[in-house]
Each structure stands twice: as C-alpha cells, then as structure tokens.
Amino acid sequence: MPTSPLPETLEQLVTHRYRTFAAYNQWANQRLYAAAARLGDEQYKAARGAFFGSVHGTLNHLLVGDRLWMRRLTGSGMEPAGLDAILFETLAELAPARAAEDARISAYVEGLDVGTLAAEHSYVTVNGTRFTQVLATILDHVFNHQTHHRGQVHCIISGLLGNDAAPSLDLIAFQRESGISRRG
Template sequence: MLIQHFQMLSRYNYLANCRLYDVCSLLSDVELKQTRPAFFKSIYVTLNHIMIGDRIWMGRFTGKEMSSQGLDAILYDKFEELRAARVLEDERITTFIDNLDDDFLKGIITYKNNQGKIYSDPVNLLLAHFFNHQTHHRGQIHDMLTETEITPPSLDMHRVISS
C-alpha cells in the first residue's frame, strides 16, 4: 500500500508541476524574477529551489549524493531551460518511484545536510518529506502568482489527479 501511495504522490507531483509551469510560462522574465515577500524572494528562485531539493533527495535515494550549490542557487538562467529540466527530473522521479520495493522502503539512509550535519532517517519518512517539500514550495509559488495578473492553477490533489 505504501508503494502505491508514493506512486500516487509521484503522479501528482508530475501533473502539479505541469500545471504550475504552464501558468508560469505566461509571465514575463521580469515577473518571474521580481522580488516578492516569500522565503526565496521570487517565483523563479523558488522553482529553482524545488529542482535543487529534488536533485539532492534523488541523489540520496539512489546512493549518488550530490553536493549542493546552495538552496537558493539558480541552476538555469532561462525559464524554458528550467522547464525542460523539470520535465526530465519528473520523469526520473516517476521511474524511480515506479520501481520502489518493500526492502528499500524499510531501509535507512544516512546523509549529510547542507550544514554538514549527519542524519540517519527511515526511507519511508524521507520519501514523504520529499513530496511534502515540493508541495510546500509549490504553495508558495501559488501564493506569489496571486500577486500577478495570472490566475494560479488549481493544485488540489484530488482535482489534479482526476482530471
């Protein structure tokens, strides 16, 4: 059951990102990068942050931990490059989650966070955090979109998955 739950979250992640990027593509570069009252200060930096987080966690899940360039780094200067990378990352996430097994879910991952502190946590908790992190920051972007003339998309899970 837990594997199916994570597969549902993976599908939601993919579809929610598609909706969000479709709407963000309607904004100008200036609007995307405009400083706003949010933790990562703009829609664009927050989109990049989600990608950074996804890559860090996917590296931990696959045993190929990567060093962080900083949680507010800009990985791609152009929106369309970021969007293309997002599609590839979501495909990678989906493939990984589609191939989960019970042994992996019962495991523990030891990793070093961005401050250099070592943690050991259960995989099932880390996967839940992984998807929650994405949802949390998509919510921040959704809020920033309300400050534009673009209507934010519905990101309610039961509406996104069933449409």
C-alpha cells in the same frame, strides 16, 4: 498520467502511495510551469516576499532540493552548491530540467518495494550533518517540500495575474483527473 488499478494488498497500497505522489508531483509541476510561463520576465524574477524571493528563485530551489535528495537517495546526479543556487537563468531552460527530474523521481519510486520503503537510509546534509531515517519518511518530506514551495509560487502568480490564472494544484483534483477518484 497513470491510472493504475486500486491496490488490493497492504504492500500495493504502500508502493501505490509513493507512485501516486510522484505522478501528482509531475502533474502539479506541469500545471504550475504553464501558469508561470504567462508571467513577463520582470514579474517572473521580481522579489515577491517568498522564502526564495521570486517565482524564478523558488522554482530553482525546488529543482535544487529534488536534485539534492535524489543524489542522497541514489548516490548519483548533480549536487547543487547551495539551497538558493540558481541552476538556470530562464524558465525556458528550467522547464525541461524540471520535467527530467520529475521523470527521474517517478522512475526511482517505481522501483521501490515495501521492504525498501521501510528500511533505514543514511544521508549527509549540505552542512555535513549525518542523519538516518526510514526511506518512506524521507519521501514524505520530498513530496511535502514540493507542495510547500509550489504553494508559494501559486500565491505569487495569483497575486500578479489573478486567481483564474493560477491552476488548482489540489491533490484531489489530480486524483479525479487520473481516475483514482471516481463518481458514483
């Protein structure tokens, strides 16, 4: 987990923000996957009222979304067929793919500078609509999207196994663990 020094310039602050979000994303996914591994297969795959149905459907959707966005941003990588695609049938198969995608996101963000973050980027949605927006705002969506659906999975796990089984995914917990926030 990166514990880079606090940024001293505005440019460092901007790039640090997205590197921190990428690191937080990876940290939260690792914690959530560890909690999901405590579910039985029936619990893991049962429809629980989340937008993508189950823990299984939602975790697959998160990987689908990240793969779609990384393809839009980099021009490479897999393009899943739809937002509800099931890329992997088991958590054991999904977990290494999630870890690899998190590493890919981190590496991508690590290479960005403030000029690139402020530049416009065009992409085409699944239904063929073309949009253009500032790259930083796209990344805001990518990281917020992860948080939104992780919250759904967290809620399902809490309901099935109790609150103690679902780890804290709060950004401040990550900031404290990584050294971004210090006592005193």
